[in-house]
Amino acid sequence: MSSQQNSYQDIVNFILDNVAKLCKQPRDILSEDTLLATVGVDSLNAVLLCGKIEDEFELEIEPIVMFQYKTAKDVANALINMNQK
Amino acid sequence: MESDEMSIGANSQNGFASNPNMKIVADYNVALQVLKSEFFEIPNLYNYLERLEQATGMSFEMSRCFVNASPFFLENERHKLLRQVAVGFLSHSKLKRWDSFFSEQIKDIINDLPGDRDFDLVANVGMPIFDKIARPLLGVYPSNRKDFDRIATVLQRMVEPMLPLKQRIQSEADFRNLINMLEEATVEAGPGCDNRVKGLPAASLLEHVQMEKPFDQLTCYAFVTAMYAALAPLVQTAVNMLALIYTENSGRAISAAEFDAQFDRFLHLATAPKYIHRIALKSTAIGGSHFSKGTTVLIDIQRAVVTSPENKQISRHMDFGFGTHFCVGAMLSKRILKELVPLFMQRFPALNAHQKAVDTELNVAYAYKFYSVSPVAASY
Numbered sequence: 001m002s003s004q005q006n007s008y009q010d011i012v013n014f015i016l017d018n019v020a021k022l023c024k025q026p027r028d029i030l031s032e033d034t035l036l037a038t039v040g041v042d043s044l045n046a047v048l049l050c051g052k053i054e055d056e057f058e059l060e061i062e063p064i065v066m067f068q069y070k071t072a073k074d075v076a077n078a079l080i081n082m083n084q085k
Numbered sequence: 086m087e088s089d090e091m092s093i094g095a096n097s098q099n100g101f102a103s104n105p106n107m108k109i110v111a112d113y114n115v116a117l118q119v120l121k122s123e124f125f126e127i128p129n130l131y132n133y134l135e136r137l138e139q140a141t142g143m144s145f146e147m148s149r150c151f152v153n154a155s156p157f158f159l160e161n162e163r164h165k166l167l168r169q170v171a172v173g174f175l176s177h178s179k180l181k182r183w184d185s186f187f188s189e190q191i192k193d194i195i196n197d198l199p200g201d202r203d204f205d206l207v208a209n210v211g212m213p214i215f216d217k218i219a220r221p222l223l224g225v226y227p228s229n230r231k232d233f234d235r236i237a238t239v240l241q242r243m244v245e246p247m248l249p250l251k252q253r254i255q256s257e258a259d260f261r262n263l264i265n266m267l268e269e270a271t272v273e274a275g276p277g278c279d280n281r282v283k284g285l286p287a288a289s290l291l292e293h294v295q296m297e298k299p300f301d302q303l304t305c306y307a308f309v310t311a312m313y314a315a316l317a318p319l320v321q322t323a324v325n326m327l328a329l330i331y332t333e334n335s336g337r338a339i340s341a342a343e344f345d346a347q348f349d350r351f352l353h354l355a356t357a358p359k360y361i362h363r364i365a366l367k368s369t370a371i372g373g374s375h376f377s378k379g380t381t382v383l384i385d386i387q388r389a390v391v392t393s394p395e396n397k398q399i400s401r402h403m404d405f406g407f408g409t410h411f412c413v414g415a416m417l418s419k420r421i422l423k424e425l426v427p428l429f430m431q432r433f434p435a436l437n438a439h440q441k442a443v444d445t446e447l448n449v450a451y452a453y454k455f456y457s458v459s460p461v462a463a464s465y
Contacts, residue, residue: 054250
Protein backbone atom coordinates (compact mmCIF):
# COMPACT_ATOMS: atom_id res chain seq x y z
CA MET A 1 0.00 0.00 0.00
CA SER A 2 1.38 3.38 -0.94
CA SER A 3 1.87 6.14 1.55
CA GLN A 4 -1.00 8.01 -0.11
CA GLN A 5 -3.28 5.00 0.41
CA ASN A 6 -2.10 4.80 4.04
CA SER A 7 -3.02 8.44 4.48
CA TYR A 8 -6.37 7.90 2.83
CA GLN A 9 -7.21 4.94 5.05
CA ASP A 10 -5.96 6.75 8.15
CA ILE A 11 -8.22 9.69 7.42
CA VAL A 12 -11.25 7.52 6.64
CA ASN A 13 -10.78 5.53 9.86
CA PHE A 14 -10.22 8.68 11.87
CA ILE A 15 -13.40 10.26 10.48
CA LEU A 16 -15.50 7.15 11.08
CA ASP A 17 -14.12 6.55 14.60
CA ASN A 18 -15.00 10.10 15.54
CA VAL A 19 -18.38 10.08 13.82
CA ALA A 20 -19.20 6.97 15.87
CA LYS A 21 -18.22 8.74 19.10
CA LEU A 22 -19.85 12.09 18.34
CA CYS A 23 -23.07 10.69 16.93
CA LYS A 24 -23.22 7.78 19.38
CA GLN A 25 -23.40 5.18 16.62
CA PRO A 26 -21.85 1.68 16.63
CA ARG A 27 -18.57 1.87 14.73
CA ASP A 28 -19.26 -1.31 12.80
CA ILE A 29 -22.31 0.09 10.97
CA LEU A 30 -20.20 2.89 9.50
CA SER A 31 -18.34 2.47 6.24
CA GLU A 32 -16.49 4.80 3.94
CA ASP A 33 -19.67 5.12 1.85
CA THR A 34 -22.04 5.95 4.72
CA LEU A 35 -23.78 9.27 4.18
CA LEU A 36 -22.55 11.23 7.20
CA ALA A 37 -25.67 13.37 7.51
CA THR A 38 -27.85 10.27 7.85
CA VAL A 39 -26.00 9.03 10.95
CA GLY A 40 -26.22 12.31 12.84
CA VAL A 41 -23.51 14.61 11.50
CA ASP A 42 -25.23 17.95 12.00
CA SER A 43 -23.74 21.47 12.13
CA LEU A 44 -22.39 21.02 15.65
CA ASN A 45 -20.84 17.60 14.95
CA ALA A 46 -19.36 18.86 11.67
CA VAL A 47 -17.64 21.68 13.57
CA LEU A 48 -16.34 19.27 16.23
CA LEU A 49 -15.21 16.70 13.67
CA CYS A 50 -13.32 19.31 11.65
CA GLY A 51 -11.64 20.54 14.83
CA LYS A 52 -10.41 16.99 15.50
CA ILE A 53 -9.23 16.52 11.89
CA GLU A 54 -7.31 19.80 12.07
CA ASP A 55 -5.59 18.72 15.29
CA GLU A 56 -4.80 15.20 14.09
CA PHE A 57 -3.67 15.87 10.51
CA GLU A 58 -2.75 19.54 10.73
CA LEU A 59 -5.09 20.31 7.85
CA GLU A 60 -7.27 23.40 7.80
CA ILE A 61 -10.78 22.40 6.94
CA GLU A 62 -14.12 24.20 6.80
CA PRO A 63 -16.99 22.31 8.47
CA ILE A 64 -19.12 22.76 5.35
CA VAL A 65 -16.79 20.20 3.69
CA MET A 66 -18.64 17.50 5.66
CA PHE A 67 -21.78 18.31 3.68
CA GLN A 68 -20.17 19.06 0.36
CA TYR A 69 -18.52 15.66 0.25
CA LYS A 70 -21.14 13.66 2.17
CA THR A 71 -19.15 10.45 2.92
CA ALA A 72 -15.90 9.67 4.76
CA LYS A 73 -14.43 8.46 1.45
CA ASP A 74 -15.23 11.71 -0.34
CA VAL A 75 -14.09 13.85 2.59
CA ALA A 76 -10.78 11.94 2.80
CA ASN A 77 -10.16 12.35 -0.93
CA ALA A 78 -11.00 16.04 -0.72
CA LEU A 79 -8.57 16.48 2.18
CA ILE A 80 -5.80 14.69 0.33
CA ASN A 81 -6.41 16.89 -2.73
CA MET A 82 -6.45 20.03 -0.59
CA ASN A 83 -3.21 19.01 1.03
CA GLN A 84 -1.51 18.41 -2.31
CA LYS A 85 -2.38 21.91 -3.63
CA MET B 86 -14.45 50.22 -15.39
CA GLU B 87 -14.04 46.56 -16.18
CA SER B 88 -16.81 44.08 -15.58
CA ASP B 89 -17.59 43.02 -12.09
CA GLU B 90 -16.74 39.48 -11.01
CA MET B 91 -18.89 39.45 -7.93
CA SER B 92 -22.03 38.12 -9.69
CA ILE B 93 -24.26 39.09 -6.85
CA GLY B 94 -27.05 36.60 -6.34
CA ALA B 95 -25.96 34.35 -9.13
CA ASN B 96 -24.21 31.75 -7.03
CA SER B 97 -22.03 31.95 -3.94
CA GLN B 98 -24.12 29.33 -2.22
CA ASN B 99 -20.90 27.70 -1.06
CA GLY B 100 -21.62 24.22 0.22
CA PHE B 101 -25.03 25.09 1.55
CA ALA B 102 -26.90 23.67 -1.42
CA SER B 103 -25.28 20.27 -0.95
CA ASN B 104 -26.09 20.05 2.75
CA PRO B 105 -29.20 17.90 3.25
CA ASN B 106 -29.85 19.75 6.52
CA MET B 107 -29.98 23.06 4.69
CA LYS B 108 -32.49 24.23 2.12
CA ILE B 109 -32.16 27.34 -0.01
CA VAL B 110 -35.45 29.09 -0.76
CA ALA B 111 -35.49 31.32 -3.82
CA ASP B 112 -39.26 31.71 -4.23
CA TYR B 113 -40.67 34.89 -2.68
CA ASN B 114 -44.03 33.40 -1.71
CA VAL B 115 -42.51 30.33 -0.08
CA ALA B 116 -40.03 32.59 1.73
CA LEU B 117 -42.86 34.82 2.92
CA GLN B 118 -44.77 31.87 4.35
CA VAL B 119 -41.64 30.56 6.06
CA LEU B 120 -41.10 33.94 7.70
CA LYS B 121 -44.74 34.20 8.77
CA SER B 122 -45.00 30.63 10.04
CA GLU B 123 -44.77 29.76 13.72
CA PHE B 124 -43.08 26.51 12.68
CA PHE B 125 -39.85 28.29 11.77
CA GLU B 126 -37.59 30.15 14.17
CA ILE B 127 -34.38 32.14 14.06
CA PRO B 128 -31.37 29.82 14.57
CA ASN B 129 -30.79 29.55 18.29
CA LEU B 130 -27.14 30.53 18.44
CA TYR B 131 -27.24 30.74 22.24
CA ASN B 132 -28.39 27.15 22.51
CA TYR B 133 -25.80 26.08 19.91
CA LEU B 134 -23.04 27.71 21.97
CA GLU B 135 -24.25 25.90 25.09
CA ARG B 136 -24.16 22.59 23.23
CA LEU B 137 -20.68 23.42 21.93
CA GLU B 138 -19.57 24.13 25.50
CA GLN B 139 -20.92 20.78 26.66
CA ALA B 140 -19.26 18.92 23.79
CA THR B 141 -15.85 20.59 24.07
CA GLY B 142 -15.63 21.50 27.77
CA MET B 143 -14.66 25.02 26.64
CA SER B 144 -16.30 28.24 27.77
CA PHE B 145 -18.03 30.50 25.26
CA GLU B 146 -19.39 32.76 27.98
CA MET B 147 -18.62 36.03 26.23
CA SER B 148 -20.03 34.80 22.93
CA ARG B 149 -23.24 33.86 24.75
CA CYS B 150 -23.27 37.27 26.42
CA PHE B 151 -23.11 38.94 23.00
CA VAL B 152 -25.86 36.75 21.58
CA ASN B 153 -27.95 37.58 24.64
CA ALA B 154 -27.37 41.30 24.18
CA SER B 155 -27.96 41.43 20.43
CA PRO B 156 -31.46 42.30 19.27
CA PHE B 157 -31.10 40.10 16.19
CA PHE B 158 -31.16 36.70 17.88
CA LEU B 159 -33.85 34.85 19.79
CA GLU B 160 -37.13 36.31 20.83
CA ASN B 161 -37.17 36.35 24.61
CA GLU B 162 -38.25 39.30 26.75
CA ARG B 163 -34.73 40.64 27.02
CA HIS B 164 -34.28 40.64 23.26
CA LYS B 165 -37.65 42.29 22.75
CA LEU B 166 -36.65 45.04 25.19
CA LEU B 167 -33.29 45.57 23.45
CA ARG B 168 -35.00 45.59 20.10
CA GLN B 169 -37.44 48.21 21.37
CA VAL B 170 -34.49 50.38 22.43
CA ALA B 171 -32.81 49.98 19.05
CA VAL B 172 -35.98 50.58 17.03
CA GLY B 173 -36.88 53.64 19.14
CA PHE B 174 -33.38 55.07 18.87
CA LEU B 175 -33.20 54.56 15.11
CA SER B 176 -36.76 55.79 14.44
CA HIS B 177 -37.38 58.49 11.86
CA SER B 178 -38.01 61.22 14.45
CA LYS B 179 -34.90 60.37 16.52
CA LEU B 180 -32.68 60.13 13.45
CA LYS B 181 -33.96 63.52 12.31
CA ARG B 182 -31.99 65.13 15.16
CA TRP B 183 -28.81 63.67 13.69
CA ASP B 184 -29.56 64.87 10.15
CA SER B 185 -27.11 67.74 9.84
CA PHE B 186 -24.47 65.75 11.73
CA PHE B 187 -24.78 62.88 9.23
CA SER B 188 -24.54 65.32 6.31
CA GLU B 189 -21.35 66.87 7.72
CA GLN B 190 -19.77 63.46 8.31
CA ILE B 191 -20.67 62.23 4.83
CA LYS B 192 -19.19 65.37 3.30
CA ASP B 193 -16.01 64.75 5.29
CA ILE B 194 -15.77 61.18 4.05
CA ILE B 195 -16.11 62.26 0.42
CA ASN B 196 -13.89 65.35 0.74
CA ASP B 197 -11.13 63.30 2.39
CA LEU B 198 -10.81 61.15 -0.74
CA PRO B 199 -7.83 62.01 -2.95
CA GLY B 200 -8.78 63.50 -6.30
CA ASP B 201 -5.49 62.74 -8.02
CA ARG B 202 -4.50 59.23 -7.05
CA ASP B 203 -5.81 55.69 -6.38
CA PHE B 204 -7.94 54.93 -3.37
CA ASP B 205 -9.83 51.94 -2.05
CA LEU B 206 -13.62 52.08 -1.93
CA VAL B 207 -13.62 49.69 1.04
CA ALA B 208 -10.96 51.38 3.19
CA ASN B 209 -11.61 54.97 2.19
CA VAL B 210 -15.36 55.14 1.62
CA GLY B 211 -16.90 52.15 3.43
CA MET B 212 -14.86 51.85 6.62
CA PRO B 213 -15.03 55.54 7.59
CA ILE B 214 -18.79 55.06 7.99
CA PHE B 215 -17.94 53.13 11.15
CA ASP B 216 -15.66 55.78 12.56
CA LYS B 217 -17.43 58.95 11.49
CA ILE B 218 -21.06 57.92 11.78
CA ALA B 219 -21.53 54.72 13.77
CA ARG B 220 -19.10 55.58 16.58
CA PRO B 221 -20.71 58.88 17.68
CA LEU B 222 -24.23 57.67 16.97
CA LEU B 223 -23.85 54.53 19.04
CA GLY B 224 -21.39 55.90 21.60
CA VAL B 225 -18.69 53.34 20.91
CA TYR B 226 -15.47 54.87 22.23
CA PRO B 227 -12.95 52.13 23.08
CA SER B 228 -9.47 52.69 24.47
CA ASN B 229 -7.95 51.62 21.14
CA ARG B 230 -10.18 52.51 18.20
CA LYS B 231 -8.01 50.87 15.56
CA ASP B 232 -7.84 47.52 17.34
CA PHE B 233 -11.50 47.70 18.27
CA ASP B 234 -12.57 48.34 14.67
CA ARG B 235 -10.32 45.61 13.31
CA ILE B 236 -12.26 43.10 15.42
CA ALA B 237 -15.74 44.62 15.63
CA THR B 238 -16.18 45.30 11.94
CA VAL B 239 -15.91 41.59 11.11
CA LEU B 240 -18.04 40.19 13.95
CA GLN B 241 -20.65 39.46 11.32
CA ARG B 242 -18.73 36.23 10.68
CA MET B 243 -19.81 34.91 14.03
CA VAL B 244 -23.32 34.25 12.75
CA GLU B 245 -22.06 31.91 10.05
CA PRO B 246 -23.86 28.60 10.37
CA MET B 247 -20.69 26.58 10.81
CA LEU B 248 -17.82 28.63 12.03
CA PRO B 249 -14.73 26.40 12.48
CA LEU B 250 -13.93 25.70 16.11
CA LYS B 251 -10.64 27.60 16.02
CA GLN B 252 -12.41 30.69 14.75
CA ARG B 253 -15.14 30.28 17.38
CA ILE B 254 -12.42 30.17 20.05
CA GLN B 255 -10.84 33.27 18.53
CA SER B 256 -14.23 35.03 18.52
CA GLU B 257 -14.61 34.33 22.23
CA ALA B 258 -11.26 36.03 22.89
CA ASP B 259 -12.25 38.88 20.56
CA PHE B 260 -15.49 39.53 22.44
CA ARG B 261 -13.60 39.72 25.72
CA ASN B 262 -11.09 42.07 24.17
CA LEU B 263 -13.80 44.38 22.81
CA ILE B 264 -15.48 44.71 26.20
CA ASN B 265 -12.10 45.30 27.86
CA MET B 266 -11.38 48.15 25.44
CA LEU B 267 -14.70 49.82 26.27
CA GLU B 268 -14.20 49.33 30.00
CA GLU B 269 -10.66 50.69 29.89
CA ALA B 270 -11.87 53.82 28.10
CA THR B 271 -14.54 54.40 30.75
CA VAL B 272 -11.97 54.05 33.53
CA GLU B 273 -9.60 56.44 31.75
CA ALA B 274 -12.39 58.99 31.27
CA GLY B 275 -13.15 58.98 34.99
CA PRO B 276 -16.22 58.15 37.06
CA GLY B 277 -19.58 59.29 35.77
CA CYS B 278 -18.28 59.81 32.30
CA ASP B 279 -19.33 57.28 29.70
CA ASN B 280 -17.18 58.63 26.93
CA ARG B 281 -19.75 61.23 25.99
CA VAL B 282 -18.57 63.50 23.29
CA LYS B 283 -19.52 67.14 23.42
CA GLY B 284 -21.17 68.79 20.47
CA LEU B 285 -23.27 65.85 19.30
CA PRO B 286 -26.91 66.55 18.47
CA ALA B 287 -28.38 63.98 20.87
CA ALA B 288 -27.51 61.21 23.31
CA SER B 289 -25.79 58.20 21.78
CA LEU B 290 -27.33 54.74 21.82
CA LEU B 291 -25.05 53.77 24.71
CA GLU B 292 -26.20 56.73 26.79
CA HIS B 293 -29.77 56.06 25.77
CA VAL B 294 -29.74 52.42 26.87
CA GLN B 295 -27.88 53.24 30.09
CA MET B 296 -30.47 55.85 31.01
CA GLU B 297 -33.59 54.08 29.84
CA LYS B 298 -33.32 50.42 30.67
CA PRO B 299 -32.32 48.26 33.61
CA PHE B 300 -29.33 46.59 32.00
CA ASP B 301 -25.91 46.06 33.57
CA GLN B 302 -22.84 47.73 32.07
CA LEU B 303 -21.62 44.54 30.37
CA THR B 304 -24.93 44.12 28.57
CA CYS B 305 -24.93 47.79 27.50
CA TYR B 306 -21.42 47.47 26.07
CA ALA B 307 -22.22 44.18 24.33
CA PHE B 308 -25.42 45.70 22.93
CA VAL B 309 -23.80 48.77 21.37
CA THR B 310 -20.87 46.71 20.10
CA ALA B 311 -23.29 44.30 18.42
CA MET B 312 -25.13 47.25 16.89
CA TYR B 313 -21.82 48.71 15.72
CA ALA B 314 -20.87 45.39 14.11
CA ALA B 315 -24.33 45.21 12.54
CA LEU B 316 -23.47 48.24 10.43
CA ALA B 317 -21.07 46.09 8.41
CA PRO B 318 -23.80 45.28 5.85
CA LEU B 319 -24.36 49.02 5.31
CA VAL B 320 -20.65 49.54 4.71
CA GLN B 321 -20.53 46.57 2.32
CA THR B 322 -23.72 47.66 0.54
CA ALA B 323 -22.35 51.19 0.04
CA VAL B 324 -19.23 49.80 -1.65
CA ASN B 325 -21.24 47.27 -3.68
CA MET B 326 -23.57 50.04 -4.84
CA LEU B 327 -20.75 52.31 -6.00
CA ALA B 328 -19.06 49.40 -7.78
CA LEU B 329 -22.34 48.43 -9.41
CA ILE B 330 -23.22 51.91 -10.66
CA TYR B 331 -19.81 52.68 -12.17
CA THR B 332 -19.58 49.17 -13.66
CA GLU B 333 -23.02 49.41 -15.26
CA ASN B 334 -22.15 52.79 -16.74
CA SER B 335 -18.71 51.98 -18.13
CA GLY B 336 -16.89 53.78 -15.37
CA ARG B 337 -19.09 56.87 -15.34
CA ALA B 338 -21.36 58.27 -12.65
CA ILE B 339 -25.06 58.86 -13.21
CA SER B 340 -27.13 61.93 -12.37
CA ALA B 341 -28.70 62.38 -8.94
CA ALA B 342 -32.16 62.20 -10.53
CA GLU B 343 -31.34 58.93 -12.26
CA PHE B 344 -29.94 57.56 -9.00
CA ASP B 345 -33.12 58.52 -7.16
CA ALA B 346 -35.28 56.91 -9.80
CA GLN B 347 -33.32 53.65 -9.65
CA PHE B 348 -32.47 53.62 -5.96
CA ASP B 349 -34.55 50.54 -5.09
CA ARG B 350 -32.99 48.54 -7.91
CA PHE B 351 -29.47 49.55 -6.91
CA LEU B 352 -30.23 48.79 -3.30
CA HIS B 353 -31.51 45.33 -4.09
CA LEU B 354 -28.61 44.42 -6.38
CA ALA B 355 -26.03 45.80 -3.96
CA THR B 356 -27.53 44.42 -0.74
CA ALA B 357 -24.73 42.68 1.12
CA PRO B 358 -26.55 40.08 3.26
CA LYS B 359 -27.03 36.85 1.32
CA TYR B 360 -29.58 34.93 3.34
CA ILE B 361 -32.27 35.13 5.99
CA HIS B 362 -31.90 32.06 8.21
CA ARG B 363 -34.68 30.07 9.83
CA ILE B 364 -34.90 26.60 11.41
CA ALA B 365 -37.89 24.31 10.84
CA LEU B 366 -39.34 23.34 14.23
CA LYS B 367 -41.45 20.56 12.71
CA SER B 368 -41.80 18.88 9.34
CA THR B 369 -43.80 21.23 7.15
CA ALA B 370 -44.82 21.55 3.51
CA ILE B 371 -45.10 24.98 1.90
CA GLY B 372 -45.99 25.54 -1.74
CA GLY B 373 -44.66 22.18 -2.85
CA SER B 374 -41.48 22.46 -0.81
CA HIS B 375 -40.97 20.07 2.08
CA PHE B 376 -38.99 21.11 5.14
CA SER B 377 -37.99 18.34 7.53
CA LYS B 378 -37.78 19.12 11.22
CA GLY B 379 -34.41 20.71 11.99
CA THR B 380 -33.79 21.92 8.43
CA THR B 381 -31.91 25.21 8.21
CA VAL B 382 -33.76 27.38 5.71
CA LEU B 383 -31.68 29.93 3.85
CA ILE B 384 -33.86 32.49 2.11
CA ASP B 385 -31.86 33.77 -0.83
CA ILE B 386 -32.36 37.54 -0.65
CA GLN B 387 -31.23 38.17 -4.22
CA ARG B 388 -33.53 35.60 -5.79
CA ALA B 389 -36.61 35.65 -3.52
CA VAL B 390 -38.26 38.63 -5.20
CA VAL B 391 -41.43 39.49 -7.07
CA THR B 392 -40.93 41.23 -10.40
CA SER B 393 -43.64 43.41 -11.87
CA PRO B 394 -44.82 41.96 -15.21
CA GLU B 395 -45.38 45.49 -16.56
CA ASN B 396 -41.98 47.11 -16.15
CA LYS B 397 -39.87 44.09 -15.08
CA GLN B 398 -38.86 46.00 -11.95
CA ILE B 399 -38.62 44.28 -8.58
CA SER B 400 -41.82 45.11 -6.73
CA ARG B 401 -41.33 43.06 -3.58
CA HIS B 402 -38.15 41.94 -1.90
CA MET B 403 -36.64 41.05 1.47
CA ASP B 404 -33.54 43.20 1.38
CA PHE B 405 -34.08 44.26 5.00
CA GLY B 406 -35.73 41.09 6.24
CA PHE B 407 -39.38 40.85 7.17
CA GLY B 408 -41.86 41.31 10.01
CA THR B 409 -40.71 41.46 13.61
CA HIS B 410 -37.14 40.92 12.49
CA PHE B 411 -37.13 43.67 9.89
CA CYS B 412 -33.68 45.31 9.97
CA VAL B 413 -33.63 47.93 12.75
CA GLY B 414 -31.08 49.94 10.80
CA ALA B 415 -33.01 50.02 7.50
CA MET B 416 -33.94 53.68 7.77
CA LEU B 417 -30.44 54.69 8.80
CA SER B 418 -28.93 52.68 5.94
CA LYS B 419 -31.16 54.28 3.32
CA ARG B 420 -30.53 57.72 4.80
CA ILE B 421 -26.74 57.28 4.52
CA LEU B 422 -26.75 55.67 1.07
CA LYS B 423 -29.08 58.28 -0.44
CA GLU B 424 -26.68 61.05 0.50
CA LEU B 425 -23.29 59.37 0.30
CA VAL B 426 -23.59 57.79 -3.15
CA PRO B 427 -24.79 60.91 -5.06
CA LEU B 428 -22.18 63.05 -3.31
CA PHE B 429 -19.49 60.55 -4.29
CA MET B 430 -20.71 60.56 -7.91
CA GLN B 431 -20.76 64.35 -7.96
CA ARG B 432 -17.12 64.42 -6.86
CA PHE B 433 -16.06 61.58 -9.19
CA PRO B 434 -17.85 61.77 -12.56
CA ALA B 435 -15.61 58.99 -13.87
CA LEU B 436 -13.48 56.26 -12.29
CA ASN B 437 -11.14 53.55 -13.42
CA ALA B 438 -11.22 50.31 -11.44
CA HIS B 439 -7.87 48.67 -10.86
CA GLN B 440 -7.63 45.84 -8.40
CA LYS B 441 -10.49 44.30 -6.52
CA ALA B 442 -11.10 41.15 -4.54
CA VAL B 443 -14.32 39.63 -3.28
CA ASP B 444 -14.24 38.43 0.33
CA THR B 445 -14.79 34.76 -0.45
CA GLU B 446 -14.31 33.70 3.16
CA LEU B 447 -17.45 35.53 4.15
CA ASN B 448 -20.37 33.16 3.61
CA VAL B 449 -23.10 35.43 4.93
CA ALA B 450 -22.59 38.54 2.79
CA TYR B 451 -21.48 39.76 -0.62
CA ALA B 452 -18.53 41.99 0.15
CA TYR B 453 -15.26 43.16 -1.31
CA LYS B 454 -11.98 42.89 0.58
CA PHE B 455 -10.74 45.84 -1.41
CA TYR B 456 -11.76 47.74 -4.53
CA SER B 457 -9.09 50.07 -5.80
CA VAL B 458 -10.10 52.90 -8.15
CA SER B 459 -8.54 56.01 -9.61
CA PRO B 460 -10.38 59.21 -10.51
CA VAL B 461 -10.47 60.08 -14.19
CA ALA B 462 -9.72 63.74 -14.88
CA ALA B 463 -12.66 65.58 -16.41
CA SER B 464 -12.18 66.35 -20.12
CA TYR B 465 -13.49 69.62 -21.50
